[in-house]
Amino acid sequence: MVLSVPEALQALPRPPWLMPVLRIAACVPPFLVVAVMGPPFDSWGNCSVPPMRWGPQIPQLAVAGICAGAFLLGHVLANLVSPPAPSRTDMASRTASSRKPNGQDVVVLVLVAFVIGLVAFECVAVLLDSPKLYAISFYVRCGNWIANYLTTAIAGTTTFVLGSWLRYPWWSV
Amino acid sequence: MAAIYLTGNGYSRSLGIAIGGAILLPVLIIVVSDLLFTVRVRRTPLTRSLEEEFWLWTDTHPFSALLAAALLGGAVSHFFWAIAPPIHEPEVRALVDAMRFTANDPQVFVILVFLAALALHVVVGALLHRFRLHDFDWKKLGMFVEQDMATKRGAAILTTFVVALITSAQPGQSWQAAFPVALVALVGACVAATLPVIYDTVSELVQLVTGVDPTPPKA
Numbered sequence: 001m002v003l004s005v006p007e008a009l010q011a012l013p014r015p016p017w018l019m020p021v022l023r024i025a026a027c028v029p030p031f032l033v034v035a036v037m038g039p040p041f042d043s044w045g046n047c048s049v050p051p052m053r054w055g056p057q058i059p060q061l062a063v064a065g066i067c068a069g070a071f072l073l074g075h076v077l078a079n080l081v082s083p084p085a086p087s088r089t090d091m092a093s094r095t096a097s098s099r100k101p102n103g104q105d106v107v108v109l110v111l112v113a114f115v116i117g118l119v120a121f122e123c124v125a126v127l128l129d130s131p132k133l134y135a136i137s138f139y140v141r142c143g144n145w146i147a148n149y150l151t152t153a154i155a156g157t158t159t160f161v162l163g164s165w166l167r168y169p170w171w172s173v
Numbered sequence: 174m175a176a177i178y179l180t181g182n183g184y185s186r187s188l189g190i191a192i193g194g195a196i197l198l199p200v201l202i203i204v205v206s207d208l209l210f211t212v213r214v215r216r217t218p219l220t221r222s223l224e225e226e227f228w229l230w231t232d233t234h235p236f237s238a239l240l241a242a243a244l245l246g247g248a249v250s251h252f253f254w255a256i257a258p259p260i261h262e263p264e265v266r267a268l269v270d271a272m273r274f275t276a277n278d279p280q281v282f283v284i285l286v287f288l289a290a291l292a293l294h295v296v297v298g299a300l301l302h303r304f305r306l307h308d309f310d311w312k313k314l315g316m317f318v319e320q321d322m323a324t325k326r327g328a329a330i331l332t333t334f335v336v337a338l339i340t341s342a343q344p345g346q347s348w349q350a351a352f353p354v355a356l357v358a359l360v361g362a363c364v365a366a367t368l369p370v371i372y373d374t375v376s377e378l379v380q381l382v383t384g385v386d387p388t389p390p391k392a
Binding site: 016017019020021023024026027030044045047049067078082103104105107108109111112114115116118119122131132134136137138139140142143154157158159161162164165166167168 | 183184185186188189192193195196197199200201203204205206207208210211212222223224225226227228230231241242244245246247248249250251252314
């Protein structure tokens with residue numbers, strides 16, 4: 001019997017722990033870079049004001065490509081590797097049966113609140129435009145200048161994890 | 174662009190490390206907690222992991238899920254984007270100057286009042302359902318956010334702003350130049366939308382305190 005590609009993908013074993021383990025594995029590269037190259041914490045004085053838009057080793061378009069590729073990889077892997085999400089009716093019945101927040105609800109709320117806090121800090125710093133308080137993006141660009149490989153690794157990890165979390169059912173197997 | 178090269182240039186070492194940690198540590202913590210959720214799947218029947226949580230969110234409250242995704246994506250791309258132009262480049266400078274001008278303008282107060290009214294409506298609505306109607310559901314928290322924004326009222330505000338931005342932009346000029354005009358249109362739309370939100374909030378507050386729904390029954 002010849003299976004179609006979707007059928008073959010559905011037939012593959014997809015344990016629920018596999019994608020979470022892959023996400024943890026995606027967090028390893030930044031630590032590898034630090035282990036190989038050492039922490040860059042004492043080099044902040046080497047940045048310009050405003051900081052350069054690119055790093056000395058990796059071209060800026062390559063960084064953008066790595067981030068976009070990592071996001072897509074995470075998004076596609078989440079659909080391929082994770083077990084199929086429950087059906088809409090199943091979800092609705094489970095939602096109706098539970099009103100209390102579970103751990104996942106709390107984590108999502110805390111994450112969104114945290115990002116809102118970062119964005120608020122960024123807005124205040126950008127509007128003040130003061131040398132006493134640089135914006136987060138200044139620090140990230142400075143980090144990209146003094147530790148190009150490490151910043152690129154953190155950016156790739158973050159976008160991979162976000163891409164896998166934002167598993168929207170555009171398509172699914 | 175005049176870049177100033179110097180050492181001891183105002184970057185705080187501790188703040189830089191804190192920002193790096195603030196980006197990486199939450200990712201690490203949540204990734205590990207995601208694995209723990211998955212291991213405990215039999216005890217948490219609603220969702221297995223954060224990706225399934227987001228799937229559920231998009232299914233039940235697509236508008237607020239879209240807002241959250243846009244917020245996360247926008248923040249990450251902004252913070253990490255080494256190819257984004259610095260604030261000192263002319264186009265971004267014009268936008269920031271416009272925002273700074275409006276920050277000292279009474280117009281911005283109108284928008285803040287509108288946002289405060291929205292936030293108060295969410296809080297009062299949640300309290301009403303929790304303590305008076307006893308049907309508060311954490312899974313429907315997004316519904317309270319959507320009740321004012323994911324409506325025809327919200328669509329009208331957004332459309333007014335976008336149309337004002339498009340029609341005010343002059344050929345050959347950057348769109349940032351049209352921002353102040355579009356902001357005036359946004360203020361007008363917010364004024365029109367604030368009173369109904371306040372009316373709904375007061376009605377719900379009365380019902381929360383007295384237990385009586387003051388709104389007339391629908392025919």
